[in-house]
Amino acid sequence: MKRFHRTGALLATLLACGGAAQTPASPPCPGPTAAGTPLAQLGARGPQLLLDANFPDPFVAQFGKTFHAYATGNQVGGAQRNVQHIASTDLTRWSEAGEAFPAANLPAWVDRQHPQVWAPEVMKVGPRYVLYYNARHATLTRTEAPPGGPQVMKRHCVGAAVADRAEGPFVGIDTPLVCSEFPNGVIDASVFREGDQFTLTFKDDSNCCAEGSAIYAQGLSADGLAAVGPATRLIANNDSPGKEDDWEWRVVEAPTVAQRHGATWLFYSANFFGNKNYAVAYLKCASPRGPCVDRTDNPILWSHRETKLIGPGHQSILPVAGRDLLFFHGWNADPDGREQPGVHKRCLYVGRLEWRPIAGMLRARVAGGKPSRGDGADVP
Template sequence: MDRAYNRRRSGAALLTGLISLGLWLNAAADAPTARNPVLRQNFPDPFLLEAEGRVYAYATNSNGLRVQVSSSDDLQRWSSPTEALARLPMWVDRNKPDVWAPEVLQVNARYVLYFSARSASVTRPDGAGRLCIGTAVSERPDRDFVPSDTPLICDEFAEGVIDVSPFRDGERLYLYYKNDGNCCKRTTWIFARELDSTGLATVGETKRLGVSNDQPWEGDVIEAPTMIKRDGKYYLFYSANAYDKPSYSVGYARCEGPLGPCKDASTQPLLRTPAQPVGWFGPGHQSILEFKGRMVIAYHAWNVLPDGHRDRCRAMHIDELKWTATGEPLIELETQAAEQWRCPTRRP
């Protein structure tokens, strides 16, 4: 009888333990599994795409990769970045390709990658290779993007174009970018152009949206356009000021339609370096995604070393993008400083 009693008691204890473990796992699943930054390595200019049951993040060349891509199913745990671009296009300078700010749009059964890169044959006014917009196509969202050997946009501005961003509005596709005016002491503007149904060719005329670096907080440059549509209204998010300084920030404009005109919604940025030290500075080059019923904003920010100087990493952060009753975006940042970390050693 003692042995039977002990077996019942052991079974009850095991059941209690399993129930407790289940409750703990459920609580852990509902709780955040990591704090910002969610990807702690150099992952600048992040862009988010939901596809095939996962979220994919793409970033500017770094870590020995031409186009970085990582994936997640919860926006907190991210895979180690891998290579998305199959090869460099023929038009790109092999010695200094500068494959920057990639973004991806799903068009029918394939994915179109848009990026900026430096031309091997055309220069801008300061003598450097002109930055142009290229495209690449894949049947997968995370690999084997085969580039076109002809740039999509290159001759529109002598100073070049960068920071390309696609947008779907119903059945119509649009492309946003900025002239590289800050390279050559020229005003920078955000532009838009409609794409054809393949996403690989432009149609119609280029439209200047009316947004430039004309406010004090924007400094010498405005860049990184992101167009979204919410409740029938159009919002153009953008970044401005020096990318490597604490003054780099995110603002937004209201637009009458996908081709503008647009007008700055505020004289102050929406997202900026917090006044109190939080272990990072210079938030910018944002991407916006609606995921599981909530809207989030991804951006990079410089990691700060214990001595207060910036690290080599622009890591990826993700926060919820909320909205006021009057339709204004709002970001509530975590005020507690993140634990210290160091940028991983560069790949050879």
């Protein structure tokens, strides 16, 4: 549920942890920084702040010896930035943010006046890099349900763009990957590759329009640039019986697929992104295209005193130095649904994802955080 607050956010002066920096315009994000932490120790004692700057919906990948991070764009110096890109060799010192997807390279299907390019992810396919994102469609609409009453707005669709370099510039392909078959739009594209099989996961954004939300899986062609076959629903916000998923409210989004320990896992974020209730959870699936089974130990990362996090979410996973690292954003202060430009920001964090057998079941945990009792509450 990200549609109302991203386009107005101003990017504070970029602060690279461990490097020279200027005082940001907005209050700093909480928590210990990762400055000077070796790769093998990142997140070992709990989540750490990697970047004290507005870097929403982060995705981190490693191409060669360089780490590349991408995020939803912000307005910098009065110009709209669609996709932020930064690079690092150690995950603690970052380059200045650049534009990876210039406005001139947006495809014709995107609304040029209000593109709202969100949640970028990049994968190397053959000799080129493919960027997956969502943006407002130029003509297709949906009826949203903000507090002020129904409003007809352009629908979000999932698209792809290609580049010869990881930092771009990316050029959008002419046709959305997923669009018309979802009348309320789709967001939060993520791609998992298993051999020569590509699976796109994304969110049905129906919570925009007074309905629930769901996460779907969709096959892609071998070049990653076209949808193949029908989409399959993996999870909805109200799938579980009883109160197991009440913490999700009406939102499940930001899917990430990983295969570990001989099993397939779907990580996702849930609840309202614009306050402290946003959190990260996971499911066990039979395959990247489902079916998936809800867990009773969710969420695994949420706001509480020990981590100093505020609304952590929109995660990505990357194996580094023999450990799984979980990258995500968190607020500098709880906006309580009223994000103010120049005041609120979502910073880049890292945590260590651990796998532990508990009560005969393999469970995912974020190092340094308290275990959940199933409803997001801290366990004494």
